[in-house]
């Protein structure tokens with residue numbers, strides 16, 4: 191039996207080296223960020239070994255004194271909110287960040303316990319030791335270059351032995367690339383059973399990988415002509431030197447872009463004067479500039495080596511170029527919990543470049559992606575890439591392009607700004623039907639107009655729950671038209687005013703412009719229109735309207751399904767998660783339950799379904815420290831006597847009351863004989879956290895004009 195050994199040095203090393211890179215992904219505020227701090231030069235040691243005096247003089251070693259920070263504030267966003275977002279527990283999950291090819295961005299989350307991984311590693315290590323291979327200094331998920339234990343690297347003790355340990359620590363493969371030796375093989379921690387890692391593609395890959403050096407592939411320092419060529423493209427000798435750009439002389443001289451990992455040459459891509467590209471055979475495909483993003487939380491991705499060099503001229507070193515467009519092999523298994531880096535996609539402006547950006551955003555997670563807007567060249571044309579901007583407009587303009595990068599759009603997640611045009615038309619009453627069309631009967635019109643807006647009322651009140659606890663689930667119910675949505679909107683306005691929270695709204699029943707109106711009226715404390723409901727109160731002025739729009743845009747994010755189908759809870763929560771990570775929202779409203787898609791497998795009861803759905807919502811709330819208000823209607827109440835419904839009356843399942851943290855029933859008096867009909871009863875029927883409040887009823891009065899609520903004494907029974 192293989193003993194389970196306590197955490198072992200190499201494995202510890204693996205864990206340490208593989209989990210640190212992106213730890214602070216979102217937890218930095220813009221002012222403290224030094225995205226472009228100087229990293230020790232990655233100019234390859236071999237370059238120093240080989241380069242000639244001319245090369246040294248061609249590439250002076252002075253470094254630029256000041257590199258720049260991305261200005262996130264410029265984009266109108268505050269990252270401070272992210273600091274409040276607690277991170278998920280990582281128990282039982284090992285994170286591996288692999289620095290080879292596109293995997294560099296994609297951190298794998300491998301669901302094995304630490305013990306399991308340690309044991310597996312020990313078994314694999316023992317098997318390697320039995321074969322004479324010492325893997326103590328090796329990294330998981332990388333091709334490690336060692337001295338071959340079989341041939342000892344020949345006379346020169348060359349590191350010609352490549353050892354690859356798969357990221358699940360179940361497979362190790364090796365090959366010695368010395369022609370005289372060529373020893374190769376593989377071992378697995380577990381030889382049988384399903385969990386055995388067996389990927390012939392990987393095995394083939396390790397067999398093919400060629401170990402190269404500047405000398406072995408005949409690289410030379412750049413000649414004056416090529417230096418002049420780069421100079422014309424505004425790329426300095428210093429940048430070329432730092433990036434180890436060289437040349438190769440064949441039938442003609444070609445530029446050699448050296449691809450390195452940890453300063454070691456891994457591959458080389460050539461470009462001749464006719465813009466023909468080719469790559470060193472049987473070498474690994476990695477990102478160009480990989481070492482420059484190693485410790486970075488913010489990354490720029492471009493589409494070519496010269497664009498990467500151009501970014502450096504503009505002050506951005508934390509940039510990589512994708513080799514040959516979108517890489518074919520990126521894990522579909524995206525990190526589900528902690529993907530938080532800012533990735534600026536600065537691919538070419540043309541259609542393939544935009545398609546590449548879309549593909550990268552999809553694979554890397556849209557919520558952490560930003561995109562650049564290339565400046566206009568003419569009315570109809572934009573500059574096509576980083577180098578063209580650098581050449582035509584200079585480094586300052588390229589810096590601006592990056593500074594002004596915008597959030598990568600996420601389908602289904604909107605800001606109010608996206609609807610400003612429509613909201614303006616609504617305010618200025620250009621739609622023609624804002625105040626409703628007459629029914630044709632004066633008598634009926636007083637009560638009901640065929641309207642795209644519903645008449646409503648309103649007041650300001652002090653919220654009685656001392657604290658709305660982040661990360662909880664509140665179920666809100668009440669008979670139709672009791673004022674649930676109005677009350678929640680007013681609640682959000684209060685919390686925003688007192689605590690500055692931001693919210694994601696998934697209010698399927700509301701038109702955006704109408705929701706904008708209701709929220710703005712509460713915030714500005716003035717009616718949006720001069721209409722029947724506003725009485726003699728003056729509507730908000732244009733200036734107030736503009737301020738209101740600004741506030742809306744900063745406070746709320748909209749989750750909306752732009753096609754006809756009903757959104758599923760998973761879809762809503764995915765977008766809400768993006769809103770948390772991207773905008774730091776602290777509250778989510780889902781209004782109402784019955785507007786979601788509730789398809790369930792035939793063998794699942796509604797009760798089981800509701801239970802599962804509420805678990806998902808609660809998990810989201812806890813994980814992201816985001817309070818969720820979920821509106822659910824009561825089932826049809828036969829012989830309803832006009833009193834507030836019970837939480838057990840919610841249609842679907844008793845789980846609504848059982849699973850929620852807080853349960854609230856909104857009820858309003860509709861009997862003028864019993865008192866004023868604008869009075870609202872907020873029946874708090876369940877409070878899990880006693881610090882947050884307790885069971886009881888609060889009484890509010892609703893102001894029809896502004897939609898505000900204020901505290902009042904309860905109606906005495908007449």
Ligand SMILES: Nc1ncnc2c1ncn2[C@@H]1O[C@H](COP(=O)(O)OP(=O)(O)OP(=O)(O)O)[C@@H](O)[C@H]1O
Pocket residue numbers: 644645646647668669670671672673674675676677699782823858867868869870891892
């Ligand atoms: N206390 C009140 N007095 C008078 N009118 C009210 C009161 N509360 C809400 N209303 C009005 O009732 C209408 C419905 O309000 P709201 O949309 O908030 O109700 P709801 O309970 O969410 O309705 P539904 O169940 O249909 O979604 C609005 O026009 C609103 O202005």
